[in-house]
Amino acid sequence: MPKNLYSDIYHILKGEIDSNVYPPKTILPGEEDLSERFSVTRNTIRRALKKLQEDGLVYTVKGRGVVVLEPIVDNRVMFSASNHFGFLDLMSFPQNKFIKKLTTKVLNFEEVVIDDELSKRTSFGIGDTAYYVERLRIFNGSAMAIDFSYFRKENLPGLSIDDAQGSIYQYIRDEKIFKIAAARSVSTVETVSDRESELLDLKEANCVGVLKRYVYTDLGNLFECTETKYVPNHFSLVGFESY
Amino acid sequence: MPKNLYSDIYHILKGEIDSNVYPPKTILPGEEDLSERFSVTRNTIRRALKKLQEDGLVYTVKGRGVVVLEPIVDNRVMFSASNHFGFLDLMSFPQNKFIKKLTTKVLNFEEVVIDDELSKRTSFGIGDTAYYVERLRIFNGSAMAIDFSYFRKENLPGLSIDDAQGSIYQYIRDEKIFKIAAARSVSTVETVSDRESELLDLKEANCVGVLKRYVYTDLGNLFECTETKYVPNHFSLVGFESY
DNA sequence: GAGTGGTCTAGACCACGGT
DNA sequence: CCGTGGTCTAGACCACTCC
Missing domain, CATH: 1.10.10.10 (Winged helix-like DNA-binding domain superfamily/Winged helix DNA-binding domain)
Incomplete structure (x- = not known):
């Protein structure tokens, strides 16, 4: 093609x-x-x-x-930072065929105004309006990850809870609202809060992996800031660099 | 320049x-x-x-x-997968000025032959000889990370425990043995073993972040496979992609 | 010194965004 | 439609590796 x-x-x-x-x-x-x-x-x-x-x-x-170069081997759920448009698109990764069932439960959906503290967290401007969405991701029956997302309302005026239930990126593509230009990501490991440990299938673990993603529109402004918190032992983030 | x-x-x-x-x-x-x-x-x-x-x-x-693009903010110890030539070089990151003291303690240094199981772990060939090195990384007095490394002996014939105590990459550069061409990395979160929890300053946490790196020489062969296990809440791995 | 990739120029045509 | 970036050609010189 x-x-x-x-x-x-x-x-x-x-x-x-x-x-x-x-x-x-x-x-x-x-x-x-x-x-x-x-x-x-x-x-x-x-x-x-x-x-x-x-x-x-x-x-x-x-x-x-x-x-x-010689190839290497690894065998987990891969989420490469690149080509990762939201969690639902993960299933289309060829390596991840064994995820039979992935469902999403929207825990929270509300409009918020970005104050000083939220601005530090999201890098959005103070005074901007954003949708705040919490989504629990369930793989083959276990709660494996939670997404805490902020979407700038300016860029996504008509977002509804039904869109959040599906794939928000699907919605953006279908409605042709704008194009996604780029994403910056920061990956960390954090000790878990009580609420998170109740929601996720952590077993004995008291930490989560955190993938924070900032996504840009093709006009150069940040429109999404999402923190994905995922359980240990099941996910890999891959990368490659040459010098 | x-x-x-x-x-x-x-x-x-x-x-x-x-x-x-x-x-x-x-x-x-x-x-x-x-x-x-x-x-x-x-x-x-x-x-x-x-x-x-x-x-x-x-x-x-x-x-x-x-x-x-609009800039974003974050404030942790950054280890960008790119430009990361071993832990000692971390100090040269401009953002990481506040690391005053970084010391290394070599816990283990031995030669091993790659068997079937090690080959799966390292992607080295079966029968290759490698140096196995364990190094504890101490930041400002606390044990923040351990490196479990395999170096193919073929590429680094004269490696000594003293070299491991310093920066192995410094050694490679100084001795001009070969050039480093590229690196593949896989980042995960894992529950911790008893031994690791004894060695690291984990506080209450029972998980670690794991950065597994495969490093290539400019002749196309894998020469290093290192797993760095680091404590939660102190490190960030950054990335950027455009579409 | 022969052969490799690294950089650079000058000019051409196409596909897309905005008007 | 015009202006933007995206692709491609033809040819040049340099820096490096290897023999």
Whole structure:
């Protein structure tokens, strides 16, 4: 479906790496060779290679070439910070097929005005109006996470409790209200409050993982601030960086 | 110090955003204007803008322009997955100035052969020899984290306990053994073992944050697998993605 | 020194947003 | 429609790795 040259080339090369045409620790053909093979400029090849590098499949070394990296293994519910548009979309992660049933229970839905303290928590402006939503996430029958969310009302004027029950991102996409531009995330571990320990299936644990996400519209303003608190031992957050 | 055009331009623009020449939610001058201003091609401008976007400072929208994003606030010990070369280098993070004293205690240092089970844990090959190192990290007098590390011996033949006591990455850089190419990380929350709870200053908590990092050499092979277990409430892991 | 990737230029056409 | 960023080409020079 992608009709960009560089994107096509990226997919082809990725397939060849996955199917061991280029095994780990080997060097890919040079950029010059690849441009000949695909009949494009070196520049276009470089964009495809850069995408492979961002995926963590290869690493390029000046003067040597493009090296295929060894793969690693892990087996939990992955929530990669990227491509994570809300909890409901998690089910579409290919690794997460074993989540048979994910339900959402809205615990709280109200309008709040951002005061000094909330502004520190959410980075919203003082005086802004926001929807405050609490949603309990139930995986295969156990309460595995709670989302505490603030949505700026200005950007989502008609939000209802029914939308919150479904996927808010689905709602945004369907209604074409705006586009989501970017997200910043901060991940921490915190000791749990009494209320949280009542709501979540923590077993013996007295801590939760916290993923705080700030989401931007394509006009540059923050429109969502969500803290997801999740139980230990069941979730992984993955990342990749090259230097 | 950087003598690349695009990198210079990136720093200049970043400074202008920080000092509010271009406030949040405004649009930067167009790429054409910027290329005129700096007397470079549009291509070079685009690279600088891409770097700003990777930093999470701006977001570009086709047909509209480059939007400056609103900043957010947070105040913990940051360990960004990127630029994190071992714990000792954490002190060089500008936000982390308040860590006055960080010491390391080596709890264990031995050679191991990777068997089936260790191979699953580390993604190293079966039969490889590795150094296994346990290091306790003490911040301002309290035991805040433990690192459980495996280093492939093949890549680090002469590693001694003294090197482990200092910064292993310092050692690698100084000895110019190889370059570090990339890292994959997986972040989780786990309930704690008895031994860990004895070693760490957990207070009431019975869980730890776990950051598992796989580090690659520039030849494409995995050379380190480290699990850092850290106490709750004191650390943040930051991320940024654009769509 | 031969070959690799890293940077940069000059110019072209397309797709999208706003009017 | 015009102006924006997105993609692509053709060709150049430099810095690095390896032999």
